Structure formats: C-alpha cells, structure tokens
Amino acid sequence: MTEHKKSKAAMRIALCPLIAAGLALVLILVGLAASGEAAEAFDGYTLFASIEATSVSLMDMDGVIVHTWDTEYRPGLKVSLLENGLLLHTGSIANSTFVSSQSPLQNQQSSGNRRGSSGGNQREVNPGGSGGVIQLIDWDGNVVWEYVCSSDTYLQHHSAEVLPNGNVLIVAWEYKSEQEALDAGRDPSLLENGELWPDSILEIKPTGDTSGEIVWEWHAWDHLVQDQDASKENYGDVSAHPKLIDLNYTLQASADWTHINSADYNAELDQILLSVHNFGEIWIIDHSTTTEEAAGHSGGNSGCGGDLLYRWGNPQAYGAGDAGDQILFGQHDAEWIADGLPGEGNILIFNNGLGRAGDRYSSVDEITPPLNSDGSYDRTFDPDILCWRYTADNPTDFFAQNISSAQRLENGDTLICSGPNGYFFEVTQDGDTVWDYSAQGSYFNIQRYEPDYSGFTGIELSD
16 A cells, blocks of 8 residues: 555554445455544544445444445446435446447556457456446435436446536536547547547436436537637637637547546536546536537626636646646546635645656645636636645655545545545645545545534434
8 A cells, every 4th residue: 555644643443344235346444544633633424435346335433334335336436425315326337339448457447347358458448437327325225316327429427416406417428420520620640449528517307216307518529629620610729719628639549538537516606617637627617508508608607608717737738838837637526615614615636646747646736716706717827826735745655546536624634535545544734644544445536524414314323
C-alpha cells in the first residue's frame, strides 16, 4: 500500500472478512488506523463500494460495518445515500456497442466484464466507468426504482445524482459513427475503431418502478468548434471560441473522447459542474435552459444556452496556453463545497496527477471560481484561484492514477479516497492525517454522513 503521512499515534485494528454478494468476490477489510484523539476526526458513518464487488457498506469510525446492501451489479460507478434513506446505486452491465480493445495491462480502469477476445494480446472490455443501470434501494435491500440507460445509442457511466426535484442526473456516452465524426470535422487520425463517444448529460424523471422520462438533456456534440475542415459549419479559430469544445483536442486518442467522470449540481446557481478527464478540465454548464436552448448558444439564465459557462484546468484545450499551463491531470470528483461548510462555494477536485510533468503524485485541489453576482464567470484563465492543496509531505508517496474522491467535512477536514489503493483518510486544513482506513479493492468514491443525517431517521445502526 502506498505510504501516506500519518501521526505517531496511528494504530491498526484487524477487521473480519466481508463477503461480497453476487459475484462471490471476497472483500477483506484489512485495517483501520485512527490517528490522534478520536475527537480530532469528524464523527460519522462512511459509505463505500468496491468496484470488484456487488455489495455496498456503511461503517462507523472504528471500522465496524454497521450496514450492508447486497446488490445485483458491480458499481457503475457512483453510490450515495440520499436524505430520504434510499441508496442511489449505479450498476455495470455488458453493452456490445460501447467496448474498447485493450490489453490486460491497459484495462486498469474498467469496471465491466470481459466481452471476449479481439485476437492476440487484445481483448474487448467495457471501458472504464461503464454502467448502464441506475437504482434506488431501500434499507432492506429492495430495489424501489431501476432505470436502464444502455443501448446501441447511449450508455450511462461514472456518475448519477438525485436533484432536489427528485429527478436523476446522469452522464452518458452517445455513439457517433465514423461518418458522423468526419462530417463534424474530426481528424481521421484521432478516430479509434472508426467511432466516437461524446458525452451527454441526461435528467431522468422516474415514472414507474422500472421506467423514466428524459426531461432535460445536454450534448457536448451540440457545442463544437474545429479548425481541421474548413468546409464544415463549425469551422473556426479555436482560441476565439472558449465557450465551445474543440472536436480535435484530446489528451489521448480514443473513442471515449471527453470521458466526463463526475457531474455535480448547484441548486442555487442552477448549474452543473463536470469533470472532463480527457481534457484535464472542469466545465460548468447552465441547467436553467430548456432542452432546445441547451442544444444552442442562447437562452437560460446565462443567455448562452448550452455553451460552456466556465472551464478551468488546461487552457491548451482551447488554444489559450500550452502544456506548461496545465494544472489538472486525469482528475475526478469535482464538487462544489456545500453552503455551511468551510470553503462554501469553492470547488474541490481530486487531481490524480496522471500525466503530470516530473514525478507522479496526486493532490486534492480547492479553487475559488471567479463567479460574478449574475451567475456568470470571468473567463481569463487564472491559476491563482487555487486556494488550497493537499499533497503528502513527500508528494510521490500519494499517487492514485485513476478513480478516487474528496469530500469537505463540517469541521473543515477533507475526507480523501485513494481509489486504486483502497485507502481512505481524513486530513486537516494543515494536512495532518487524523483518521485513516485500509480496505482490499478499488473504490470510485466514498462519502461520510454525520450521525444525525436525515437518511438515518428511524434506522438503528449496529454491527
């Protein structure tokens, strides 16, 4: 396990094995270290789900599992506990359209099952983060709502969030053929397997136990600019259009072009924050639009429809900088810090550091977005909005190449999930570790809930 900064008072307590259901994978909880006095850490219950297992667990501060949900699917990938006590669970299912050819060593981020061999040392796999099913599950393990977003056109992946109106916001790949990509001005050399999967954001209104209606949608495909093919309508100077997405920019040439891995909703602003892995950026878009406005360049509170309200992390993605200006590297879990928490209104990002120049290390970055009173943003790229960063004392001791998450807690501490290592820890604003925990497996995200969280109402939590 990667070593992290811990206090001298750290100790480890062996825990009993936890047997994962469904796929019969064993999740062995291998230890807990509570650093310093117990009161230094933020008290609560931590929710987590191994990518390799079908169970979701809730544990107390002593590492005791107080509740487990056994599900039908491995995560795909986000799990969270709602205020009404239901578990929001995404599930990974096989999809014959959205597959990628990888060698076994390349498939370090895939949560799906193998889909046969493509010859030699290659195989077809569900790409990293693939899902397809969104569920709401009660405390007794009953699925009270299930929606399938898996077809030859769309596939849900990575993220899902329940909105204040009860609808569910998801990220989904959208299939585009080689001809569609070329017609839009995609550089042929950047087409893998003759196809492209731009991302879309869908808002689903539950209409029955196993049904839902798409009531709002946003598509990256509607907001393109490119300087490859002058015969196309979207041809233009990329640097002159920072609100648009360069169709031919990517940090890695693959069908999974943008690879959005998180979507967070801000009800006060009616905006959506996206972590765009393959651009090394975060984007903010306007949710106050109609679907028609979201497909265009006007309308909504912003007046610019579905164009990007703000972007940060890698100005070379829109011709405003070079590789030396890039700050985000393969990042995950971009979230607004909620009102009432230290840093409220800021954005917290798990900056994986994949592709960072020099030594490989991860950081948790907090930025203060340049938000104006009317909900617009100053667009000049400013690296100085980075207001807090956590790294290990020796930075290379903390590196998570993929997945992972960070959560700001009520006491000002930050709960961090080093996903591929199965290592969870809580740090103060000064970077001191006051609690940590180790588990076997890989984890996309974890979340801690205070003991009086409304989702626990009427529930007796015990080992």
